Amino acid sequence: MLAKELYDFRSVIQSQGIIFCYSGYITEPVLTGIGEALKQKLYLEEADKTTMRNIFAIFVEQMQNVIRYSAEKEPPEDTDDVNELRYGILNIGMENNKFFVTCGNKIQRSDVERLSDRLTDLQKMSPDELKSLYKQKLRGPTEETSKGAGVGFIEIARRSTEIIDFGFLDVDDDHAFFALKAFV
């Protein structure tokens, strides 16, 4: 039973073209480790360098989003504790001959509208508009709610070869699940 159960689980994942799947607490060393394996896999797939670097870049920005912003965390209260753990799920795979990186994590429901507006704007932008916004954000002050440069989503949109896909699902009174998918 054990082997069958786990094999079925693996088959479900593989049937969706998923090559890497991780669900759990995401830390910087987890990012480093999966990142190394991802680079090796892309190298063995003989992906061209631009594609490799774009996938890797999207992967890094997505993972760092979870590490910094996931609302599902231990301990639950806000602290500056470096041992804080944040939960997220990552899938990297292939669909219609394109690589994809999907990442998901819980967020506060109060953040859904802001995030949704921001990503909808990015979906509508041309490459030139994305470039201008990117440079503007790089020069601007770091946003208060942002622990990074606040340009992660723009970076993801710029490196995707298709329009980024995203969605939200309410999971309880306070939280929604946020998913973001990018293709290269």
Added chain:
Amino acid sequence: MDNIKIEGTDRSPEIDFEFSNNKFSIRGESYPEDVTAFYGQIIENLETHLSDMDGGNVEFNFELIYFNSSTAKVLMGLFDTLEETAEEGVSVTVNWYYDEEDDTMEELGEEFAEDLEAATFNMKTLET
């Protein structure tokens, strides 16, 4: 100012700041856990040094394989500092090395260079 030499790691670049002859290099990959912790002090030292210069030549070499968006913010600030230094009468040469098979890194170099007027900017391919 003492020269700064930091070995590269998987996630942070090699830093080679030779204040003594005004030659500065950043090489490798840059997606450190904490960008401010990595770059904060060295960039501050560099800015102090450059603002104290009275004429002379500065060479800055970027040989980056990959950098994340938090690093991009640091680089943008650095480019602005280099341009301001050139405007003050220092001869500034910026060399952007990129892997010729990596179109994105070439484009990023061109984008950073768009705002340079007083500083000289060169695109160079990395020997691989």
